[in-house]
Amino acid sequence: MNRYLLAMLLLLPQITFAIGEIKNNKLSGVISDQKNNTPLPGVSIFIPEIQKGTISETDGSYKLDNLPSGKLTIQFSFIGYESVIKTILIKTENTHLDINLPFTTVTTQEVVVSGGFPSAQHENSIKISVIKENELQQLSTPSLGEKLASIPGVDVISRSPGVSTPVIRGLSLNNIIFLNNGVRLENFQFSTDHPFLTNEQGADHIEVIKGPASLLYGSDAMGGVINVLKEKPAPANSFKANINSEFHSVTQGNSNSIGVKSSGKDWFWMIRANQQSHKDYKDASGNYVPNSRFNTEGLQVGLGLIKEYGSFKIYYDYLQPKLGMTNGESLKVVSEGKRKNHYWYQDLTQHLISSRNRLFIGRYKLEVNAAYQFNNRRLNGNPNSEIFRMVDMDLNTFTYDSKLYFPSSDNSEFLVGFQGMHQSNQNHEAPNRVIPDAQIDDFSVFSLMKKQIGAANIQFGVRYDHRSIYVPEQEAGGHSHGEAEEHEEEEEHHDEGEHEEELVHINRKFDHLNASLGATFHISELLLLRSNFASGYRVPNLAELSQHGLHGNRFEEGNMDLDPQKSLESDLGIHYHTHNHNIDFSMFYNKVYDYIYLAPTDEPAPEGEGNVYAYSQQDAKLYGGEVAINVVPLSFLQFHTDYAMVIAKQDDGGRLPFIPQHKWNMNVKLFAKGNKLFKDPFFSINWKYAFKQDNPAQFETETSSYDLFGLQAGSDFKIGKYNVNLLVSASNLFDKKYIDHLSSLKSLGFYNPGRNLSIKLGINL
Structure with a gap:
């Protein structure tokens, strides 16, 4: 303190x-x-x-x-x-x-806030991709991860539509940070079975930083940052309400949301309630994928006061998902095609309360923010067995940050600030301790300068971070077999729970210095060049440090001596735009030092199959790029295409895990003139081609190429005095039987979802 x-x-x-x-x-x-x-x-x-x-x-x-x-x-x-x-x-x-x-007839730039200073996208030295509100509404999938994957360079590790983890340029899990309206989310995201808990219903837009962002966000941001920004308050002196509902045939699922908000001269309030309910999804053969069902309830509340001397806002977010687990144990007991969760599911609860404030004092601006998160994670197994609750953990996280913005001129800005976090994990009475009881404390100080010199916007910053991890002496716990991702066959629960007792005690401190230097060169009004060089780092997580036990039928061992991962990445981007087309091209090279990975040893496993798998480290590199083109050759026709690739290698020649297939997307959209009844009707057809992934990691297999087609049509219209939006979509139109390389159900032989017919209806009151 x-x-x-x-x-x-x-x-x-x-x-x-x-x-x-x-x-x-x-x-x-x-x-x-x-x-x-x-x-x-x-x-x-x-x-x-x-x-x-x-x-x-x-x-x-x-x-x-x-x-x-x-x-x-x-x-x-x-x-x-x-x-x-x-x-x-x-x-x-x-x-x-x-x-x-x-x-203009093409997508325009937005104000982005994740880069340190609120500014136009074209002024940032780091490329911040944006999914706008209307684009979110037109992405017809119940999976937030799949929506994020519409951005070139972003992909998703998926177990089901309800359990997905984003990948940014080949890095995922604890290598990226997820923000809920600027608040760093902490909810056990050390495994592909644990999705980030946030709700995009009603979001204004989503910002994605591709590449190291440790300068602004600290440890774990070496792969990038995803920030889901809350919906805007109602315009001053107005009241707004809307109802949104959607249905998806592939899961027989529905999603509903209702929101109301109001603003006065210097205050606002908003409230939104939402729910989702989905059955097990079907693949292209018409077969159910057992226990891929999920059900979610949520609530979002916001209050704000805006005066001449500052703005003061407080938000509350509640989310309670129940996520089915498709694994060897659940296949024995789950009835296919059902909706309710009874066997082998994660029962999660998240409460998040945050305060975000900005004071205007003379020519200075002071930002003071704080947030508290409570997460409870329960893994429930078979209610007919001796032990039903396999895992029961509480994760409590307090985060805070403050920034002082100094008086700025027309061509320069400067800020200094600090951030911190106090986190505690506590296990309750359950046989499996996925991670031990622990406390983590973070503290950092940083500064960022932005200056315009001629046609160039220069941005430079430095940051110092300190993290301490304390694990009091306790018995190391094995992983719950409900989290098995790679194996079809598992032993019975009472056999899996037996392993040598081992005590774990950790008291480690980590310090790191990061820097970033970038520039945007406005070569002309239409053409800009963006370059950036940044460092990043990640402290090993609790699972990597303390693991000792079975994960599926493989015995895995943590390493308490792991060093932090460190990285150096260089980026180069080119953007060109006119009123009817734009082109974005970017490429990157990311050198990662002491990359943490899991590999077999010569030591026979005390239980399970084969030898012990232990965490090790080795240098690695990731490189690739993205290109996106939007063209409107005629007023009624819009064409979009993008291509993304990433190559990831260890220095010994091995490949990194969870590296997506190279992907190419195309979309053609037709606009109709409309009439008194229908406003802005459109029709679109899209095509995705995923290239063969023939460079799998040590525990992966090759993945064949596939292509998918989709259709979409929509329009705004009026019913009485209400504005209504209707959207009808078909994804995987030809019911293609395929498996994506990042599907965590690949080892179990299950295909990705088949044809999905969906309908969305939104009513603005």
């Missing part, structure tokens, strides 16, 4: 000013079409830093009250027009800003 107080004391002397006279700053203006200068009503005006926005009136005018003094980034967006992002310095009580929106 002393170090936390010390960090605050280091920051406070720099705030040598007082809050001056509070002014009612106003921003107003008129928004018009750039081509013919006609007013545009219904344009969204939004300030991400304070979560405040409004809508332009019928004459194109807009007004925002009670704004803080200082530098603010504002986004003006409207369907069919290119988003305009302005960074302005509010000095007087009445600031006037007129905006001309240019027409």
Whole structure:
């Protein structure tokens, strides 16, 4: 605790000013079409830093009250027009800003917040990919992981639509960080059976950093960061409500969400409830994949106060998924095609409460955030056996961070900050201790500078991290056989639970220094070049340090002497855009030192089959790239294609696990003119081709190529005074029988989902 107080004391002397006279700053203006200068009503005006926005009136005018003094980034967006992002310095009580929106037919840039400073995508030295709200709505799958995989360079390790783990440029699990509205999620994500617990229902957009982001987020961000941003509050002085419902034939599943929100002059509130219920999915042969069912309930609440001197927000998220486990044990007892979870399932509970605040003090900005997460993980087996609850653990995590933004000029910005975490894991009365009782403490300090020099935006930062891991002396626990991923046949429970007793005690401290240097060169208004060089690191997790027991029918042994993984990655990207097409090209090279992996030893296993498998380390490298092209040759026709590849090798010539197949996607979308009843109708056809993966890791096998087709049609229309959105989709249209290389059911011989017919209906009240 002393170090936390010390960090605050280091920051406070720099705030040598007082809050001056509070002014009612106003921003107003008129928004018009750039081509013919006609007013545009219904344009969204939004300030991400304070979560405040409004809508332009019928004459194109807009007004925002009670704004803080200082530098603010504002986004003006409207369907069919290119988003305009302005960074302005509010000095007087009445600031006037007129905006001309240019027409565009392709995807436009967004304001992104995951890169340190709220800014336009084109200003960041690191590429931040974005899935916007309307794009999320058009991704017809019950799996958040599959939605993320629509981004080139992002893939998904999947056991079922309910259990999936994202992969960013070949790195996954504890090599990436998942954020819920900026809060780092911690929910036992050390295995492919443990998905990140977040809910994208109602999300405004998702931001993905591809590549090391340890400078901003610390350990585990060496592969990248995924940030799910909450929906925006209602425009000032308004009330909004919506109902969304969808059905998927492949799981006979439904997903429903209802949300209401309201904003006044200087406050807002929002609440959203959601649920999902899915049966076992069917493959292309019409066969059920036993126990791939899942059921989820969730609740999201938000409250906010926005004044001239700052914004203060508090959020509560509740999620309770029940995830079926398809493994050797469940195949013996589960009835296919059912909905409820009875045998071999994870019963998870997550509560997350977070406070996110920003103070405007003179020309300084101070951000102070804190969050508390409670996660309970229960693995339930066969209720007819002697022991039903196999695993019962609580993970409690307190995270905090603060950033001080110094006075900025038109061409420079600078911040310093600190972050920290206190985490405790506690096992209850259950026979399997997947990870031991433990405490983890993090603390870091960092600084980030951004400066424009001519046509180049330069960004540089440094960071120091400290982590301590303490595991009091206790008996090492074996893994629950419910988590077996690679093996069809498993021994009975009472046999698996027997192994040599071994005590584990860990008291280790890790320190690391990271840096990042990048630049964006605006060669012209249409062409920019982006480059970045960054370091990253990851401290070994508790499973890698302390494991001792069976995992499936393989005996696995942790290594308490593991060193942290470290990496150096270089990125190069090119972006070119006009009003009717854009091209994104990027390539990367990531050198990973002391990569942690599992390998067999010469020691015979005390139980299970073969020899002991132990964690070892070796240097490795990952390299590849992505390209994406959007073209609108005619006003009613849009064409998209993208290609992504990654190659990953250990220095001894071996291959890294969970490396996706190279994939090529194409999509053609047709737009109709519409009429009084139907607004903006469209039809699209898409094709995905996955190349053969003939470079598997030591415990993997080769995977054949496959291709999938899909169709989609949708339109907005009105029912009375309500705006309604309808979307009908068919994925895996020809019912292709295939297995993706990253399917964790591959070793059990189960195929990926077959044809899925889905329908989505959204009603805005």
